[in-house]
Amino acid sequence: MLPSLDNAEIARYSRHLILPEVGMEGQRKLKGASVLCIGAGGLGSPLALYLAAAGVGRLGLVDFDVVDESNLQRQILHGTEWIGKPKLDSARARLLDLNPHVQIDTYEEALTSENALQIFKDYDIVADGTDNFPTRYLVNDACVLLGKPNVYGSIFRFEGQASVFGHGDGPCYRCLYEEPPPPGLVPSCAEGGVLGILPGIIGVIQATEVVKIILGKGTTLAGRLMLYDALNMSFRELKLRKNPDCVICGPNPTVTELIDYEEFCSVPGDGPAGDADPKPDLFTDLTVGDIKARMDGGWAPFVLDVRKPHESDIVAFDFADLLRAHEDVVGGNHAGVPKDRDVLVHCKMGGRSAKAAQALAEAGYGSVYNMAGGITGWAKQIDPSLPTY
Numbered sequence: 001m002l003p004s005l006d007n008a009e010i011a012r013y014s015r016h017l018i019l020p021e022v023g024m025e026g027q028r029k030l031k032g033a034s035v036l037c038i039g040a041g042g043l044g045s046p047l048a049l050y051l052a053a054a055g056v057g058r059l060g061l062v063d064f065d066v067v068d069e070s071n072l073q074r075q076i077l078h079g080t081e082w083i084g085k086p087k088l089d090s091a092r093a094r095l096l097d098l099n100p101h102v103q104i105d106t107y108e109e110a111l112t113s114e115n116a117l118q119i120f121k122d123y124d125i126v127a128d129g130t131d132n133f134p135t136r137y138l139v140n141d142a143c144v145l146l147g148k149p150n151v152y153g154s155i156f157r158f159e160g161q162a163s164v165f166g167h168g169d170g171p172c173y174r175c176l177y178e179e180p181p182p183p184g185l186v187p188s189c190a191e192g193g194v195l196g197i198l199p200g201i202i203g204v205i206q207a208t209e210v211v212k213i214i215l216g217k218g219t220t221l222a223g224r225l226m227l228y229d230a231l232n233m234s235f236r237e238l239k240l241r242k243n244p245d246c247v248i249c250g251p252n253p254t255v256t257e258l259i260d261y262e263e264f265c266s267v268p269g270d271g272p273a274g275d276a277d278p279k280p281d282l283f284t285d286l287t288v289g290d291i292k293a294r295m296d297g298g299w300a301p302f303v304l305d306v307r308k309p310h311e312s313d314i315v316a317f318d319f320a321d322l323l324r325a326h327e328d329v330v331g332g333n334h335a336g337v338p339k340d341r342d343v344l345v346h347c348k349m350g351g352r353s354a355k356a357a358q359a360l361a362e363a364g365y366g367s368v369y370n371m372a373g374g375i376t377g378w379a380k381q382i383d384p385s386l387p388t389y
Helices: 007-012 023-032 044-054 069-073 087-098 116-120 133-146 198-215 288-296 309-314 326-330 351-362 374-381
Strands: 034-038 058-062 103-107 125-128 150-156 159-165 224-229 234-239 284-287 302-305 343-346 368-372
Touching: 023 198, 034 044, 044 058, 044 087, 044 125, 044 198, 058 087, 087 103, 116 133, 125 133, 125 198, 133 150, 150 198, 159 198, 198 224, 284 288, 288 368, 288 374, 326 351, 343 351, 343 374, 351 368, 368 374
Parallel strands: 034 058, 034 125, 058 103, 125 150, 284 368, 302 343, 343 368
Antiparallel strands: 150 159, 159 224, 224 234
């Protein structure tokens, strides 16, 4: 039985109620629905805001991060006063201020194979706003096993994708991407950047799909992958078909329970997610504290910055000797890097520099060191006067 609307709710949702496609019955469906949002960041912000504003009766939020100043360029659910505080506290306060008629349930924990099914089971729809492959595959598999629609979105730099997986007879995420890309092939937004407005576009599309599923109106993105290019302001659409041999949603699945998704996606134990596993026998990882102590003791390595020039314009070490993009170093361009000195390689966070350090070591450089944590770690732990990005 659908819940009723009181006079205050009728006034609040009046612009919905006069839409024949929504009306009183549709608004009552929204109030009676439950949606789980995975992530309260770039995609989760517009997603949760518009679902709350639309009157979805119960919203669940999964996140375990705190608000960082760098989030505020795109994560509009949060504000400056919440920096350093849990995102879920910020999200709850903002969403209840927007619509006190909505129930907000929060899960301040990492989503894992151990807790996903328990968290998902009581929600009608799951909306995936994550930014890493292990969680995307985990969300997909849990949704398939439970028969829940998976409203998907992803963003990178100036491009975004959206679809609806596991809805009706439509395909799941593994029908499109049976396996994740090799580690390091797709950089994270922290490494590659993202236009702040982009998650707003994709998150609103996700919210629209959720509302349409609840109302049972219109044509969803099930069986379609929408591609958005912000630089050219263009939308493209790819038709998706269910894979008859899909390992989880096919007739003869080989994945019948949740697995170890970190191992499946080959995420290393150290460094930013998505970076290839370094080979410690070829080069040496040093923390920023170790490097500072060695330099204070007279160590003077050749310092190779393997970031892009526009990153160096933001912040750079005054003791760096050479700037060269890590893909050029990995590709064999070692000109100007001496073999008769220790070489210290750094990037923003330590992932790209590990690959460059490995390439140098494999090319015969004998004493190669990687700055674990990169210039960001140095700014946070050694020299707070340096800006971070």
